[in-house]
Amino acid sequence: MMKNHVRKILALAFTTTFICLTLSGLSLAADTIKLGVAGPHSGDLASYGIPTIKAAELVVKEINAKGGVLGKPVELVVEDDVCKPEVATNTATKLVGESVNVVLGHICSGATKAALGIYKDSKIVVMSPSATNPGLTQSGDYPNFYRTIASDDAQAQLEVDFALNILKVKKIAVLHDKGDYGKGLAEFAKKFLEESEDAEVVLYEGVTPGAVSYAAVVQKIKRSGAEAVIFGGYHPEASKIVMEMRKKKMKTLFISDDGVKDDTFIKVAGVYAEGVYATGPKDVSQNEMTSIANDAHKAAYGEDPGAFFLNAYAASLALLNAIEKSGSTDYDAISMALKKEYVDTPLGSIRFDEKGDATGVGFSMYRVKNGAYYEVK
Amino acid sequence: MDYFIELFLGGLTRGSIYALIALGYTMVYGIIQLINFAHGEIYMLGAFTALIVAGILTMLGWNQVAILVIASIVAVVYSAAYGFTIEKIAYKPLRQAPRLSALISAIGMSMFLQYYVLLAQTSNFLPFPNLIPDFKFLEPIEHIVRSSEIVIYATTAIVMVLLTGLIKFTKIGKAMRATAQDRDMAMLVGVDVNKVISMTFIVGSATAALGGVLIASHTGQINYYIGFIAGIKAFVAAVLGGIGSMPGAVLGSLVLGMSESFFTGYISSDYEDVFAFLFLVFTLIFRPSGILGRTDTDKV
Incomplete structure (x- = not known):
């Protein structure tokens, strides 16, 4: 019994290594822009991570159809972190090993924080569609981190x-x-x-x-x-x-x-x-990009998009736009472009502030008037 | 000084609210030594009944005072019927069982009623109309005390006097006291104990329903869960005052309401519950049967 198991595992390990090697060999040869996508893609919280993959796929498909970024096609490298910090460090190491240019993810704040150090050492820009922990941007510990969601505070x-x-x-x-x-x-x-x-x-x-x-x-x-x-x-x-x-x-x-x-x-x-005044999420349903993204999702997958889809869509656009605008995949150039260049997304026209939070994304103030909430402009 | 008076009146309102519920608690406990955990739910049922009746009558265009009176009467009758039925279903079959069994039955009944209302009505908060008219003569001091508060103070006082009178001076009151002292002996001398206990539940439930209507009208909102927290606080108040004693329940409620109000006003509301329960603990250390509780030894 035991032997059998060992043999199976060995066989599996060999095949995986082989596939990985072949894949990386292939991609190196093709010379692409690599967009890493990390988040929970299996397990309890998969429903938070999978819409991000779909968003990235849709954005990449559209951009590749238009000729790619810097004249090269964009390739997705998807890795699962099951929302666990201890797994996320492995996920990050793998993506770094795949020599991705930028990373879309991670999804959960804890996993994101664990992974960020590894990306930072390798000088890779990371953008999360969903990690809301205030410290991720405000502590200043992770200059390579950006997000398209408002932080908890x-x-x-x-x-x-x-x-x-x-x-x-x-x-x-x-x-x-x-x-x-x-x-x-x-x-x-x-x-x-x-x-x-x-x-x-x-x-x-x-x-x-x-x-x-x-x-x-x-x-x-x-x-x-x-x-x-x-x-x-x-x-x-x-x-x-x-x-x-x-x-x-x-x-x-x-x-x-x-x-x-x-x-x-x-x-x-x-x-x-x-x-009475109350804050609430900004209404983006009127944005033209929102309906484009939602319609594309419906056409491709036959259902309405899931959690953080629009945030992930915006993040993919922002990352790829920054590479295009900066004209290189250099870390400093991308960072500069993210902070300077506005990009049209479903969340509105955004850029990123010094700390890495998207400007104009998040909440609006509403006021009760005649028995209903109205946005205060 | 104004601040002190405002806190005092706020505490008085809180205390009166607890008292209207605590009276029923203490009465049932006095007669059959049962902590009727479903009592808070009766209070909640009273409020819901009044809300439905008031809704219908408002649609028919009745005036405010008529709505208040009719809604209160319907709520009182309906809740009293619930109290009567609960006793017959959940407590009577367990009368010879250990006291713990009846207690667990009471907790079960409380949950049953909560979730029954949750399913039959809604889990959301509902607005409760202001049934108590604004008195003209109160306008100059309305920022200190509202008319609904005056009505609550008055009702609590009247209910307490009536209940004390009922127990001290009427025949059924005498039978209640006899049942409380020794149920078997009362039966032997010809007291219809079943009737006495049913009566106790009916009266107790009626006061709780009255409380429900007035308090909901004062706070302006209800949901299926309001009976639980109010019930727990009223129970604490009843124990503080000496469970089984009517004036004790009112006194305990006022002390609890005042101490919460002053503690919030002068120190912090973060720990108001902590303070309320600390106060209970200290009172019970020095007076184990509560402020006005009789200190007779347990019957053997």
Whole structure:
């Protein structure tokens, strides 16, 4: 039995090596631009990774039909990392070994972080359509990393910018519901407010979800003299706080997140919801590129695209555009092009900032008016 | 000083809300020593019934006070019927069983009712109309105390007085006290114990339903889960005040509501529950049967 297994494994190993060698030999000979695609392509989280492969395939097909990049055809090198950091380092090593020019991926923040060091040492640009961990770009540890999705703290940043620059409030109360999502956002909002020094955080508190009344917290907001409340959490608590404030005749502005940008909030809070601000994902359905990408997916695979498809589509376009515009596959040239050249994508016309986040991608501010949310321009 | 008064009134509202639920808890416990975990769900059912009735009556164009009265009556009757039925189905067959079995049956009943409403209605929060009219004379101080709060204070006080009167001065009250003291002996002297227990559940459920209507009208939203958290808090309040005692339940509820309100107001709401339960622990260390609980030794 044992022997049999060993023999099988050996046979498998030999064949794989052989295939790999042949493949790499072939591709070297053909002289192509290699786009690595990494992410979970099997296992529990495969549904997050597979739409990215499809997006890359569609983009590459279209670009190759137009003559490729720098006159060379683009070739995909797809590797599975099953969303696990320990696998992701192997995936990265493999892609580096395949001498890919740029990498689209990885999908999960943890796996991305584990893999980034390897790409960094090899001077390869990596762009993720989905890794939202703020540190990936903001820590400055990974200058080779870019992404086409907003980071977790983008909503908090937008809330704070909106409060300071558009509403021009000076005293802000930051509240949250003690949950991972709500508290996380509130902590970022507090940090940004303190860093800006334009406004004062007069109150920072957690409320207990489901409590029968928030009267005491609302009194506290009133006493703190806050002109606006930034709330991190979901709509049931938000509607209770807003209703309590309005019934107590307080005009304090209320700014919240996409946990509150939900029609149930308006239904429950009724007239009291009027004037409430909430951030939510930017509406890209009107973009021409969005319908092109979605239609191409439907034509090729006969179904609607999955998670992060548009972000991956945008990332593939951005990477290949940067190579074309910079005229080489050199790391520094590509980095420069990503930061300078705007590219038309389903997410709008984007480029990347110093830290590697796509500009103009992410969230918009919405305001309740006549019982519905409208984007604040 | 204004801030203190506002926190005080906020605490009073919270406490009265707990009290309306805690009264039923403590009454049932007093008579059959059962912690009726389904009590919070009765409160939730009351609120849902009132929401449906109020919706229909609003469509028919009735005025606000009539809607409040009719919706409350329907909710009270409907919930009392639920209380009666629950006792017959879930607790009566277990009356001779160990107390733990009845407790588990109560937890099961609570979950059953929650998920029944979840499936029959919705898991979403629903807006609850403001059934309590705004009193004209309150307008100048409306930012401090709302009319719905005044109604809640008054109802809690009236319900407490009526229930105490019922138990102290009526025949059924006497039978309840007898059943509470010694069920077998009460049976021997001719008290219809089954009737007494049914009556207890009906009265307890009716107060919970009344609470449901008033509180939902005050907070303006309900969902299938509101009974659980309110029920737990009311249970804590009942234990704090001395479970089995009516004034104890009200006192315990007020103490709990006030302490939460002041703790939130002067220290932090992050730890309001921690503080509420710490307070309970310390009270029980020094007064094991609660603030107003009788300290008689357990019956053997």
